[in-house]
Amino acid sequence: MGRVNVRLDDLPLRADLRGLTPYGAPQAALPVALNVNENTHPVPQDVADDIMDSVALALREVNRYPDREFTELRQGFADYLGHGLTAENIWAANGSNEVLQHILQAFAGPGRTAFGFAPTYSMYPLLTRGVGATWIAGTRDVDFTVTPESAAEQVSEAAPDVVFLCSPNNPTGTPVPLDVIEAVYDAAPGIVIVDEAYYEFAPSGERSALTLLPGRERLIVSRTMSKAFAFAGARVGYLAADPAIVDALRLVRLPYHLSALTQAAASAALRHAPTMLRMVDEIVAQRDRISATVEALGYRPYESWSNFVLFGGVDDPRTVWQGLYDRGVLIRDVGIPHHLRVSAGTEEETTAFLDALASLGSAT
Ligand SMILES: *Cc1c(COP(=O)(O)O)cnc(C)c1O
Numbered sequence: 001m002g003r004v005n006v007r008l009d010d011l012p013l014r015a016d017l018r019g020l021t022p023y024g025a026p027q028a029a030l031p032v033a034l035n036v037n038e039n040t041h042p043v044p045q046d047v048a049d050d051i052m053d054s055v056a057l058a059l060r061e062v063n064r065y066p067d068r069e070f071t072e073l074r075q076g077f078a079d080y081l082g083h084g085l086t087a088e089n090i091w092a093a094n095g096s097n098e099v100l101q102h103i104l105q106a107f108a109g110p111g112r113t114a115f116g117f118a119p120t121y122s123m124y125p126l127l128t129r130g131v132g133a134t135w136i137a138g139t140r141d142v143d144f145t146v147t148p149e150s151a152a153e154q155v156s157e158a159a160p161d162v163v164f165l166c167s168p169n170n171p172t173g174t175p176v177p178l179d180v181i182e183a184v185y186d187a188a189p190g191i192v193i194v195d196e197a198y199y200e201f202a203p204s205g206e207r208s209a210l211t212l213l214p215g216r217e218r219l220i221v222s223r224t225m226s227k228a229f230a231f232a233g234a235r236v237g238y239l240a241a242d243p244a245i246v247d248a249l250r251l252v253r254l255p256y257h258l259s260a261l262t263q264a265a266a267s268a269a270l271r272h273a274p275t276m277l278r279m280v281d282e283i284v285a286q287r288d289r290i291s292a293t294v295e296a297l298g299y300r301p302y303e304s305w306s307n308f309v310l311f312g313g314v315d316d317p318r319t320v321w322q323g324l325y326d327r328g329v330l331i332r333d334v335g336i337p338h339h340l341r342v343s344a345g346t347e348e349e350t351t352a353f354l355d356a357l358a359s360l361g362s363a364t
Pocket of ligand 1: 037094095096097098121155165166170195197223225226228235236237
């Protein structure tokens with residue numbers, strides 16, 4: 001039937017959704033796609049084979065609903081995270097985006113608020129609006145860091161029902177020190193989520209917010225298999241928190257929200273965690289190469305604990321983005337004036353990006 005007559009405005013859409021635009025990172029089929037912080041290394045063949053076997057086994061019982069409590073997978077995440085966590089502390093869903101949505105459904109909603117320090121992950125405001133809650137944007141210093149004092153002051157002032165702390169922060173790469181998390185927790189009346197989507201790319205030995213969980217029943221640490229685990233297409237995210245938080249999320253999830261195939265694939269991948277994470281060091285090396293090279297070209301890279309680099313000093317981001325696009329390289333204009341963000345790819349992809357950027361001339 002095509003799109004002929006009906007426009008969005010003609011539909012009886014919720015008033016609070018009118019005029020909004022959906023999440024829209026371009027999915028262009030370019031040879032070098034470094035725009036959405038994926039792990040561009042494919043899953044190693046031996047792991048892929050084992051995942052296939054597990055999925056094949058699960059398929060034999062796919063006429064039945066899956067284990068609603070995804071018990072084996074929760075145990076797998078507890079074992080992977082360590083820190084004395086048990087399956088009772090774990091929740092999972094189809095990507096950490098759905099995990100975050102569950103948290104907002106349970107703890108935000110109409111008449112409530114969620115807060116984050118801008119610029120931060122673009123999905124937080126969208127997920128917040130999706131549940132009918134109001135987004136409040138806090139501010140950062142010029143280098144995108146936040147001090148414990150400023151963080152606590154802003155959070156006490158806003159008194160939000162849910163706080164998002166993205167650590168390290170997307171799209172800036174900025175680490176969030178544990179004293180900032182503690183200060184925010186003490187100042188916040190409600191739930192505090194530390195989104196550690198990129199934790200595995202942080203310098204080794206850096207403490208996770210998981211170490212802050214004991215005694216903090218309003219604190220949630222979320223993770224994903226999309227980045228370090230090279231599993232973005234499978235859609236698996238998870239969190240660790242007090243078991244009471246997990247009980248709250250059971251109130252809002254759809255029954256059997258994690259398919260038997262997803263559970264089988266994720267459990268199999270977790271059994272191979274060291275192999276799945278083998279590429280992390282290589283990606284970190286490419287990230288640091290990007291930082292050093294864009295700096296040599298006259299741009300200003302920010303410290304990054306993730307698998308991407310935000311760089312400033314870009315006169316006209318649109319032109320640079322287009323120039324790279326025309327050379328087969330897709331990166332991200334995240335809407336911060338004079339800045340662009342690029343994900344670390346394989347060595348070849350990274351070289352392609354750096355060569356293409358150099359061919360556009362140096363920053364002025
Ligand atoms: C990529 C990313 C996620 C992961 O989302 P999934 O739904 O698990 O793919 C979560 N948080 C941040 C900040 C991200 O950048």
